[in-house]
Amino acid sequence: MVGEKIETLLESPAHEFDVVVRIAREEDIAVARQMAKQLAQETGFSLADVTKIATAVSELARNIYRYAKEGRIMIRKRLEDRDGPCIEVIAADRGPGISDVELVLTRGYTTYERSLGIGLSGVKRLMDSFEIYSEVGKGTVVITEKRRRKF
Amino acid sequence: MDTGQVTGIVGKLSAESRQRDLWRQFLEAALAGSQDEKATSGMAEALRSLLEELGEKEVADRIIDIGKEEPSFPVTDMLRAVVEISGEMRRENETTLKQLRQMLSELATPIIRIWKDMLLVAMIGNIDSQRAQDIAERLLHRVSSSRAKVVLVDVTGVPMIDTVVGGFLIEMFNAIKFLGAEVILTGIKPEVAHTLVKLGVDFRMVSIARDLEDALRKGIAITMEERNRRKQLALSLAGNEAGESGEDDDL
Numbered sequence: 078m079v080g081e082k083i084e085t086l087l088e089s090p091a092h093e094f095d096v097v098v099r100i101a102r103e104e105d106i107a108v109a110r111q112m113a114k115q116l117a118q119e120t121g122f123s124l125a126d127v128t129k130i131a132t133a134v135s136e137l138a139r140n141i142y143r144y145a146k147e148g149r150i151m152i153r154k155r156l157e158d159r160d161g162p163c164i165e166v167i168a169a170d171r172g173p174g175i176s177d178v179e180l181v182l183t184r185g186y187t188t189y190e191r192s193l194g195i196g197l198s199g200v201k202r203l204m205d206s207f208e209i210y211s212e213v214g215k216g217t218v219v220i221t222e223k224r225r226r227k228f
Numbered sequence: 229m230d231t232g233q234v235t236g237i238v239g240k241l242s243a244e245s246r247q248r249d250l251w252r253q254f255l256e257a258a259l260a261g262s263q264d265e266k267a268t269s270g271m272a273e274a275l276r277s278l279l280e281e282l283g284e285k286e287v288a289d290r291i292i293d294i295g296k297e298e299p300s301f302p303v304t305d306m307l308r309a310v311v312e313i314s315g316e317m318r319r320e321n322e323t324t325l326k327q328l329r330q331m332l333s334e335l336a337t338p339i340i341r342i343w344k345d346m347l348l349v350a351m352i353g354n355i356d357s358q359r360a361q362d363i364a365e366r367l368l369h370r371v372s373s374s375r376a377k378v379v380l381v382d383v384t385g386v387p388m389i390d391t392v393v394g395g396f397l398i399e400m401f402n403a404i405k406f407l408g409a410e411v412i413l414t415g416i417k418p419e420v421a422h423t424l425v426k427l428g429v430d431f432r433m434v435s436i437a438r439d440l441e442d443a444l445r446k447g448i449a450i451t452m453e454e455r456n457r458r459k460q461l462a463l464s465l466a467g468n469e470a471g472e473s474g475e476d477d478d479l
Contacts, residue, residue, distance in 0.1 A: 128419040135390040199427035
């Protein structure tokens with residue numbers, strides 16, 4: 078079921094999103110971050126929230142690059158949402174997958190040398206909502222949102 | 229096709245005289261079919277200018293249009309030439325980009341001796357792993373060779389600190405401390421501070437200053453203290469040699 082979800086998301090047409098960045102090289106992380114930043118600015122997010130969104134995208138793209146080698150970052154703004162404007166970030170890959178999702182969300186857990194192990198749990202705290210689906214051998218999808226605060 | 233036909237086709241292709249010239253040049257060279265180097269390089273040159281001015285899609289569409297009107301026109305060969313030339317252009321762009329990136333990393337992180345025994349590192353722009361490595365290496369080398377006591381690290385120009393950049397900074401700070409120097413961090417912007425707290429990146433191992441002025445003041449205080457301590461030590465050592473004791477108690 079998770080595998081299907083990953084496939085549908087990875088196959089989803091590019092025109093459904095405002096930004097689609099293929100992550101395969103380290104430079105792509107900076108591109109994804111920059112585009113997320115620009116979209117968040119256009120949507121009218123505060124500087125603090127723009128930085129948070131850009132940082133979250135950076136972490137997600139970094140995870141794809143490190144563990145799955147290749148994947149996609151997809152970002153769209155939803156202006157007509159019930160709770161006000163919102164930015165949705167989806168990170169999807171066909172990488173090795175995660176056997177224990179709870180464990181990777183623990184602060185300080187990492188399988189990567191020299192990493193702080195706070196990336197994914199950090200993303201959860203930077204954004205307003207956070208969902209993760211993963212299956213070993215199939216891949217991983219992270220769906221996360223940030224809503225614009227009302228003034 | 230003869231020259232008259234070429235002129236006819238070229239006339240339909242573009243209203244601009246410069247582009248018409250380029251098309252003519254390209255078509256004449258292409259249709260001459262000669263294999264000598266001068267002709268092929270002439271064709272490549274014209275095609276390159278056309279691609280630069282019109283873009284790949286426009287050029288390809290036009291070539292297909294010519295093929296429709298003139299069945300003898302070698303559309304496949306021409307499209308192959310277009311693919312080859314745009315591949316060449318892409319590779320050239322990549323090389324330029326690579327060189328620019330290298331230039332940027334050389335320019336973007338000056339290490340300045342700002343005071344006696346004190347270095348300033350002003351980091352600017354996004355930091356990737358390659359740049360991080362380069363900065364850390366140069367800085368550690370400089371700290372060791374200049375025997376600096378204090379290193380001011382200014383991150384005003386860094387738009388975003390994620391866990392990777394944070395991790396890199398922590399590693400670098402710890403390494404500097406291993407060399408026996410103090411680190412003072414400054415220039416963390418409010419939005420970055422917020423993100424760091426959310427991520428849980430902890431810079432507790434270094435002292436943090438509000439701005440560069442504050443950092444400089446703190447740094448000077450540390451170097452002065454160090455110098456005074458050394459002066460006292462030297463005095464008391466001299467005193468001991470002269471046979472007057474009793475002053476080493478306060479060391």
